[in-house]
Amino acid sequence: MAVDALDTRILRLLIEQPRTSVREYARILSIARGTLQARIDRLERDGVITATGPVLSPAALGHPVLAFVHLEVTQGHLDEVGEALAEVPEIVEAFSTTGGGDLLARVVARDNGHLEDVIQQLIQLPGVVRTRTEVALRERVPHRLLPLVESVGRATGAGSRK
Template identity: 40%
Template sequence: MLTLDETDRRIVAALDRDPRATVLWIARELGLARGTVHARLERLASADVLAPHSVRVRPAALGHPMRAFVTAEVDQAEFDGMIADMRQIPQVVEVAGTSGDSDLMVEIVARDADHVYDVTQQITRCRGVRRTSTRIVLRDLVARRLDQLVLPG
């Protein structure tokens, strides 16, 4: 994984303030050469540092106002097939391997509570899933944020 230097961090912070910022605007705003900004952005993109723009879209704007976290215990022998199956469920937005009582933490989005139920049923039908437990998000109290890490004060 690429470690960001101070110039990279300043560029990322500028993009965080205005995701539509042009290379020229960033260069002027930060007092950098346009070629420098362009090269840095290319390097950040190729190193998979910048997430796709679709990650910034709120699921509610796409008709999925509910979120839930599903923990799952899985048969490790079926792991690759299970991940392939989960990728086929559009409402599964993230899957993380975890330590502790369960093997996976699956974030899902849904239209309503009935849809949460339907999506969790699809998850239980994935190869290798033994058991699941679902927690519906009632309210975001501290939204996902990284800006405080980009330019630490």
């Protein structure tokens, strides 16, 4: 789906001012509220906007330790292991991957001892052959999408002027 210059401006506002009303967004952008709502609805329908709501901090919830756990899985058991990972509350994300492992899980924990307990729980899952853990020391680039949105918007805008 193409994201044009107006979509980019809308997404920037949604990212930078998430608690603002649709009416206020329309005023800031100098467009009709109906136009804005139609654009937001299309962005949601097309999967560009996938969620709304607060972004939570695991550290503020008492889980300051962040680790990436690579899991090697017995062939044919990827779906079952993925479903089992979804039952572990300390796993905040998990992805199928290529390379040295089959799954990569982002895991949060209260402390290193708790992280070890979570890893031991993962090792016990049927279909998990081995794990490899990397503990994050410091966040260098926080999760962000605005630079990507702006890049896509620039590319689309440049392409439409030709």
